[in-house]
Amino acid sequence: MTCRIVVKALFAMACMMALASAKAETQWGMNDVTLIYPLPYYPQETSQLVSPQLSGAGGALLPEKHFLKLPAINQGEAKHITYQNLRVVAVRIDPCFLFNGECLHQVRLVWQPLGKSSYGSSTRFGLLEAKDAAVHSLHTLDAAAFNALLEDYSTLRENEGMDLSDEPLQVHPALSEQGLGGSFAQGLRELLTKHIGERNLWRVTAMSTFVGGDQWTFQGFNIREDGTQDIVIPRTHGASQQRFSTSSLTQSDFSNGQLTPVPLGNDNLQALLRNSRALQSQSSPLLRELATSVARIENPNIHTPETMDCVSCHTAQAAGSVLFSRVPSLKNDPQHIEEAFSSSSPLLNLSTRQGSTQILRALGYFERYLILSRRVINETARVVERLNASATNEKNPGMAGAKSRKEVVANAFSISPQ
Secondary structure (H helix, E strand, O other): OOHHHHHHHHHHHHHHHHHHHHHHHHOOOHHHEEEEEOOOOHHHHHHHOOOOOOOOOOOOOOOOHHHHHOOOOOHHHHHHHHHEEEEEEEEEEEEEEEOOOOOEEEEEEEEEEEEEEOOOOOOOOOEEEEOOOOEEEEEEHHHHHHHHHHHHHHHHHHHHOOOOOOOOOOHHHHHHHHHOOOHHHHHHHHHHHHHHOOEEEEEEEEEEEOOOEEEEEEEEEEEEEEEEEEEEOOOOOOOOEEEOOOOOOOOOOOOOOOOOOOOOOOOHHHHHEEEHHHHHHHHHHHHHHHHHHHHHHHHOOOOOOOOOHHHHHHHHHHHHHHHHHOOOOHHHHHHHHHHOOOOOOOOOOOOOOOOOOOOOOEEEEEEEEEEEEEHHHHHHHHHHHHHHHHHHHHHHHHHHHOOOOHHHHOOOOOOOOO
C-alpha cells in the first residue's frame, strides 16, 4: 500500500514538473510579436487605448512636435485634431529591423486616428471607426534594453497563462477576451511606457489620405540629435515622398492607377496597378512575371524596407488578390511557388476585404474591418522563427551547427537581405 502511494506521488510530481517545464519553454507565437488591439465601439472608450501623449521612456510615446512635422494625414483635417485622435491599434516587436545592413532591435507602434463614422462609411452611424490614415513610430533599443523588454513580455504572458504559439495572427486573444480594461491590456501598457518613449524614438512614417479616399501619400523621417532627416524611398531616384491614386469607381480592380514617382527596377507592379482589367489580354510571360513579383515583394527574406518602395509594398496585397482571382492557375506556377515565403508558423489571413483596391492598409483597421496584409503576416512569422531559434540556441548551444536551411534564414540578429 505504501509503495502505491509513493509511486502515485512520484508520478504526480513528474507530471507537475513536466507541466512547469512546458510552461517555461512556451514558444513565441504570431500574436506575441504583432499584438493587435480590438477596436472599441464608442468614442468614450478610446481612453482605454494607448494615446500619443502617454508618458514613456524619456517623454511622450509620440511627441506632438514630431507629429506636426508630417503633412495632414486624414483628408485635410487639422493636424492638432488628428493628433488628439491618434491611438495605438497594433504593436510590433522586431529583433532585426535592417538599416544600412545592420540589425536594429525595435518596437514599432501603429497609430490611427479614430472617430465617429462619417458620410459614405459602412460603419453604423455614431459608432467608432478607424480613419484611412496611419502613423508608425519606430523605437530602437540596445541589446540589453530589448532583452529586458522580451523578458517582461514573457513574464506578462506567463502570468496570464497564455500559449499562443499555434494561433494565426488576429486581434490578440487576451485583449479580445478580457477587453481593454483587462489585466493583459494594463500589463501591456505598463510594458510599453517602461521601455519605449521619446528617448528611443528613431523614425516616424505616415500614410496620408486625401478627400475622396482614392489617393495616398507615403513619407517619413529619421530623428537625429540635430533634428530630423527625410527618409529616401527606395527605387524612386532619391524621392522622400511617394503617391498613388486609383479610380474609386470599383474596389475589385485597379483603374487609371498612377504612381509618382514610378518605382524603378525589377519586381514592378506598375502594369497591374495602371489597369488590372487588361490582365486577361496580357501575354502569359507578363502575368507570370507579375505573380512572381508579388511573391517576392511579400517575402521578407527577399525584400526589406531598404530595397522596396512604399507603394509597391502597400499595394501588393490587393494586387496579388486581383491577379490570382483573374488567373487562378498562377498560384500553382513553379516560379511563383519558389519565390513565395514559407514558414512553420500559421500564415492564414483571417482579415476581411483582402482584395479591395481601395485599401492600402497593411496592418490596422479600415473603418471597423481588421486589415492584415500577407507581407505583415510573413514578417511576423519571420520574427517568430528568429526568436524561437535564438532561444533554442541559447538553451542548446550544441544545436547551433545543426540548423536546417529555414533555421539559418530565420537566425535572430544576424540576417542580411538576399
